[in-house]
Amino acid sequence: MAKKKVFAISNALSNGIEETIQAAHDYSGELRVEVVPLKRIEVDPENPRDLALTFEDANHGISPTDPQYARKEQEIESLQSIANSIKDQGIINPIVVYKFGEKYRLVAGERRTLASIIAGKTDIQAKILDSKPNDLKIRLLQWIENVERSDLSLWERLNNLEKIVSAYFEKNNLSKKSISVTELSNLIGCTKPHAANYKAVLDADPGLKQYISTNQIRSLEKAALIATIQTSDLKEHALNECLAGANLKRLKAIAAQKPNKIAQIKKSVESRGRQTTSVNLGITKNVGVAQLVLDSILKNNALSPIAIHFKQVDWNDYRAINNTFKQLVKKLEELHT
Amino acid sequence: MTKIVVNATHKGGEGKTTNSIILAEYIALVLGLKTLIIDMDPQANFSGRYIKMEYDPSYKGGKIPALHPDYEPLVDKDWDGRSSIANIFYGEEVVPYPTSITNLDLLPAHSIKLQEAEAVTKNEVVEKVHLQLKRFLELEDVQNTYDMVIIDTPPSKGPLTIAAIKAASHIVIPAQMEQFSIEGIYGMLQLWKQETYCRTPNNPITLVGILPNQVRDIKLHKQFLSGLRQGKGLGDYVMPHVIKKRAIYTEILVEDANPKSIFELPANNVARNEYETACRYIMEKVNHGEEKGVRN
Ligand SMILES: Nc1ncnc2c1ncn2[C@@H]1O[C@H](COP(=O)(O)OP(=O)(O)OP(=O)(O)O)[C@@H](O)[C@H]1O
Numbered sequence A: 001m002a003k004k005k006v007f008a009i010s011n012a013l014s015n016g017i018e019e020t021i022q023a024a025h026d027y028s029g030e031l032r033v034e035v036v037p038l039k040r041i042e043v044d045p046e047n048p049r050d051l052a053l054t055f056e057d058a059n060h061g062i063s064p065t066d067p068q069y070a071r072k073e074q075e076i077e078s079l080q081s082i083a084n085s086i087k088d089q090g091i092i093n094p095i096v097v098y099k100f101g102e103k104y105r106l107v108a109g110e111r112r113t114l115a116s117i118i119a120g121k122t123d124i125q126a127k128i129l130d131s132k133p134n135d136l137k138i139r140l141l142q143w144i145e146n147v148e149r150s151d152l153s154l155w156e157r158l159n160n161l162e163k164i165v166s167a168y169f170e171k172n173n174l175s176k177k178s179i180s181v182t183e184l185s186n187l188i189g190c191t192k193p194h195a196a197n198y199k200a201v202l203d204a205d206p207g208l209k210q211y212i213s214t215n216q217i218r219s220l221e222k223a224a225l226i227a228t229i230q231t232s233d234l235k236e237h238a239l240n241e242c243l244a245g246a247n248l249k250r251l252k253a254i255a256a257q258k259p260n261k262i263a264q265i266k267k268s269v270e271s272r273g274r275q276t277t278s279v280n281l282g283i284t285k286n287v288g289v290a291q292l293v294l295d296s297i298l299k300n301n302a303l304s305p306i307a308i309h310f311k312q313v314d315w316n317d318y319r320a321i322n323n324t325f326k327q328l329v330k331k332l333e334e335l336h337t
Numbered sequence B: 001m002t003k004i005v006v007n008a009t010h011k012g013g014e015g016k017t018t019n020s021i022i023l024a025e026y027i028a029l030v031l032g033l034k035t036l037i038i039d040m041d042p043q044a045n046f047s048g049r050y051i052k053m054e055y056d057p058s059y060k061g062g063k064i065p066a067l068h069p070d071y072e073p074l075v076d077k078d079w080d081g082r083s084s085i086a087n088i089f090y091g092e093e094v095v096p097y098p099t100s101i102t103n104l105d106l107l108p109a110h111s112i113k114l115q116e117a118e119a120v121t122k123n124e125v126v127e128k129v130h131l132q133l134k135r136f137l138e139l140e141d142v143q144n145t146y147d148m149v150i151i152d153t154p155p156s157k158g159p160l161t162i163a164a165i166k167a168a169s170h171i172v173i174p175a176q177m178e179q180f181s182i183e184g185i186y187g188m189l190q191l192w193k194q195e196t197y198c199r200t201p202n203n204p205i206t207l208v209g210i211l212p213n214q215v216r217d218i219k220l221h222k223q224f225l226s227g228l229r230q231g232k233g234l235g236d237y238v239m240p241h242v243i244k245k246r247a248i249y250t251e252i253l254v255e256d257a258n259p260k261s262i263f264e265l266p267a268n269n270v271a272r273n274e275y276e277t278a279c280r281y282i283m284e285k286v287n288h289g290e291e292k293g294v295r296n
């Protein structure tokens, strides 16, 4: 008798659990909010400011002899509505500061801080970092704050992640263009399988990314699976099934198919039926591919006379794209009679 | 600081209410600590153990707490005589109910009011609900009156459960050793993780662990448990003691049960012993292992 498996936590779930616990340990306290006296907050002299108004001005009023008097007056004016809402209900979004001796230096939230002073408050809610954060750290904080938000799409998460990765390269003076799975898992505090999924999707071709950007693919696991299929036939097949709503299990089954099997089936279908006398230029759901084909053709100098007809294509509209290609074939046929 | 233990999992029927009851009674009866219990579940099962819950005339199937024993209709003109934890979401005063157990006070549920709080979706309102229980428990009055607070939550991951976790110093996740429980465990781990991000070092949130409940001597349960214990990272958070499935844990909840609490059973009673061991473990975590005098 086959040994019955009574209990199994699925891989995805057990990875998820491990990753959750790991992240809890790694980032404990990183988003903590404390109440900080306003008089201990200062701007970071190394950071550019867009306001002329100083904390001093907000506290004691603008000196009439101040050369920037008019501008500062206007700035106070523009902060008044935030100040009123702070008076009523405090700040909703805490500011971000880092410890600097006895003081706290601002990372984010200058306007909220000034408005709180104007509102007559003595303290403010702040996320406190232990030291001045670099760009990478700031992005990582945004990541851990946002990653759990269910309203963030896969595309938005990927965009955040791309920024994190480039900040990481910059910080470490790395010139390479691709991050390793281990680096990525360390960076964002997740398990390697999860990081591998992110990496696969980060490295995916523009066609696949297009579907993610339009929210036609929302699942990281599915996107990663499709991205890693090597055979283009199978990949296309999996992509189409995914767009039609196939679940992960089904996609895995497709990915596991032997590539030549599909090719064989196709062949046997093609060899039946009547004799073929025309060429089908193929079908794709991938707008990126269509775009690539058109661009490549138009790069051909010999075809410059027809290029003018294809300057403005609405790449969001499949019907318009189809018409464009019909027209393209027609023009090409005209040139090649 | 008053320590606050929350029993939570969004999977239903795992033992949140049972564990809230027994842990609270252990703390009040055995440890002799002044304890406040809070029922955040609109089902109001926890409340029903300690005070009479009445059917809500304005809401079919809903429950409201009976009149407070201290209520005097002739004097208390600004109060309708009922008080529930839901009041904190409406800016109203709360008045804990005494229970028949020494040292144990209750803030009961109020079905419709809690459901309304659970159903809020507007961002600003959600945030208010999330923080309201924490603010309430931080009040000096509450801190000075109670040593411990035990909170029972609804089977959800919604605003009421989040509010409880935001207020908590410790979390216990009761779980049956069956496939679907894992979802509840995972959901709670995520809430715990998100909350650890926001805590300061002097106000941490501690995951006491998963309490295996209703365990039977069958292969299914044993394998599930050992699967949990071997889970990477997870093993540390599976409590070393388990609660078996025993009729007495249900029987003792009926109104005319005698004795009324398992801590009134003889000290060598198997069920009492088993649960007392688990409670002791939870309290060790709560006290960071430091010895706390038993005032009994
Ligand atoms: N160890 C146990 N042995 C036997 N019965 C138990 C045990 N633990 C709980 N029960 C019973 O199982 C049922 C569900 O338990 P309980 O009400 O504590 O779960 P819950 O998580 O609070 O449920 P809900 O999600 O509905 O609030 C109850 O009838 C309870 O008496």
Ligand SMILES: [Mg+2]
Binding pocket: B016, B017, B018, B041, B045, B152, B153
């Ligand atoms: Mg319950």
